[in-house]
Amino acid sequence: MARVLVEGVEKSFGRTRVLKGVDLEVQDREFLVLLGPSGCGKTTLLRIVAGLEWPDRGRVFLGEREVTHLPPRARGLAMVFQNYAVFPHLTVFENIAFGLRMRRLPERVVREKVGWAAELLRIGELLSRYPAQLSGGQRQRVAVARALAVEPEVLLMDEPLSNLDALLRLELRAELKRLLKEAGITTLYVTHDQVEAMGMADRIAVMREGEIVQCDLPLEVYRNPRDTFVGGFLGNPPMNFLRLGPGAASTLLGRSFSCEVLVGVRPEDLEVYGAEVPGAFPGRVLVVEPLGPHQLVTLEAFGQALKATVPSSLPLRPGEEVWLKASPEGVRLFDPQTGRAWSEVERAP
Ligand SMILES: Nc1ncnc2c1ncn2[C@@H]1O[C@H](COP(=O)(O)OP(=O)(O)OP(=O)(O)O)[C@@H](O)[C@H]1O
Helix, strand or coil: CCCEEEEEEEEEECCEEEEEEEEEEECCCCEEEEECCCCCCHHHHHHHHHCCCCCCEEEEEECCEECCCCCHHHHCEEEECCCCCCCCCCCHHHHHHHHHHHCCCCHHHHHHHHHHHHHHCCCHHHCCCCHHHCCHHHHHHHHHHHHHHCCCCEEEEECCCCCCCHHHHHHHHHHHHHHHHHHCCEEEEEECCHHHHHHHCCEEEEEECCEEEEEECHHHHHHCCCEHHHHHHCCCCCCEEEEECHHHHHHHHCCCCCCCEEEEECHHHEEEECCCCCCCEEEEEEEEEECCCEEEEEEEECCEEEEEEEECCCCCCCCCEEEEEECHHHEEEECCCCCEECCCCCCCC
């Protein structure tokens, strides 16, 4: 069984506490994405799992085996990093064969495994080329094929698509998802790209300042963010947050409140009307950005700016008055002081 278990891992560099007690489990064959803003400690955590760095406190397990202080080679995992280091003086074949040759496998086995990995990544025709004769995306595939050829039980990937252009990222994203599932590899994948995370992950662990804030199914993290940080980090554009007094909150949510609340509503959960409808509140259009099937509209309501995605069929112009409704199942409430979500049990006062 190839699960990865991280228990109470802490790490400081000098006086900077980079990891503040991280617990994380990547289940057997799971694709877990570690998502968070730049500098939150994602790479450090990955390097600790890889054995390139040791934690100050805490333990790391691969399967049932504790590996906290084992060198990288003894861990039996493979890694793909951002700068897809392929060896320029080796052909694609030899690049993919690298790890296999290190293990002194017979030539027949090397050929077989290189063929399998190249097939999986659809680079079978490129085996005799050198990296300089490849596109960025092809080179990246070589790096992934090299990692897969050794048939690791666990694969660690650190922003492997970040050097590629948008179209290629999109294509490789789907391919990686497919082939890692096909090969049944347990994957810990680091990114700060929330679209990549949503699209690829079985589960997402959202990290902030050295801590994991929420680890859940992608849609659960999206629909039910544990706090305003997660709601504001996931989604493009992110969740709107409206700070409302008891009166406005009662109008918007249709029940009475006795104190200020922080209302989170995603742009697609705001309904925008060109004419007054019962139960809607007034707003004013500030900016309209046509995006094809829908338009992204920046509005002002309750004295605050918010964004809504509106079907292109509704003509809207800046300055226009509109009426807004928030679908009740799309509304989340947060504590205005702490930013933490109010659960259904401890309903807002
Ligand atoms: N070897 C090191 N020595 C000192 N500080 C370090 C070292 N490695 C990382 N850091 C610091 O630790 C913090 C976390 O870095 P890390 O690379 O883990 O973040 P990250 O979330 O992967 O960021 P990014 O998305 O930008 O790669 C940063 O403030 C970084 O400057």
